[in-house]
Amino acid sequence: MKKVSLFLVSALLVMAGFMACEKSDKTSDGTARMQLYLTDDPAQYEKVLIDVQKIEIHSDVDGWISFNILKPGVYNLLDFTNGLDTLIADITLPAGKISQMRLILGNNNSVVIDGVSHPLATPSAQQSGLKFNIHQDLQVNGSYKVWIDFDAARSIVVQGNGNYSLKPVIKTYTELTDGRIKGIVLPLTARPVVYAINNTDTSAAIPNAAGFYLFSGLPEGTYKIWIDGDATAGFSDAVIENVTVRFGVVTDVGITTLVP
Template structure:
């Protein structure tokens, strides 16, 4: 009888351990990076103090070692900066939240202007990121802060920050890159799907441009020379975009 009791107790303990193991969720690592859409300013300085991710209905703060001011214009044409990392339980991610400090400024023609951000300072900027995290997975996610579309000028000449933000991961990152010449054309490049301009790039001094975070599909790439330069606008297309691949357009030379 005693032996039967010991055996029965052992079986119960094994079953309880098995149930506990099955209830435990695995974790995934999320690395968060900051990138930017272009803008015709000298600098767009954003005071980022805290970033949180909503996982399975709960907010988790990012391990963010360097809170402070970031000039968004330093992170264009495929350039980015690592903000931090979070370890999250497997499951669904729905949103992210960025809390800004008070030191947000805009530099225009060498003059620094304050950027008003009342709602951001109170509760944080919320934006969607939908992803299902698998146990033991590692994910890179980009916060794409569109500086050009995020600045609003008031009637009295002040500037307000109304952020336009999107997120994408390696799984949803369609990319186009290329060069446009000559530098004298001062071209701006647009990625257009159907009749909608999806993204805009201001090329680097050497003519390099890159679009990231595009959805899959067919695009027209428009090279628009600045007025007064004498160069003629040109288009390339259709340009096919597929996740996991970089579509390289080579060099486009505009002519007068």
């Protein structure tokens, strides 16, 4: 009986050890903090108004998880260009991998053009949400900042009947995947639009009232900066070649003066 009892005790201790190891290996036993910021690439509209109500994140641990927005309501995406952003959620997630997000919208979505407000049709966005990818491995007790970056110019589509719809082009990036280029273009009478071009994509920026522009969330690589001056106002374009982008660094291309 002693031998049997000792065997059972030993077996139970081994099983307990396996269970403890298995438990410690699961990232679901801990949590991570995530702060979500809304930002935007500029567009030639007066306002792009999006009614943000909730956000849902897909966790490999718990599936889809729904979170409230800090201030649910209408956001003008064009308020958050050239490096500006706004915090929309500060949440706690189970540690582990996340793969997708969904923005759940309300009904008050519109675009303002020449002082006229046009409703934005958002098929299924109120129910299923605007879905986009985010691949991030959240470590236990980690803290993460994630930017949700709309491309307003590409996201607004004119329908055949003259109405407008929202077909969002969205990217996400973190502090570790945030390549940036900044510069200044003068004079503003040239009505410049700035493009950052590499082998895979083109991003656009419209300088602010001081001529400042900033690209954010760019992949690493070599870019061409194309500054498009308004030909109808008599201004030529300008090009800056071989601009290097590295994560964690803001590449300053300086001041560009457009000439007639």
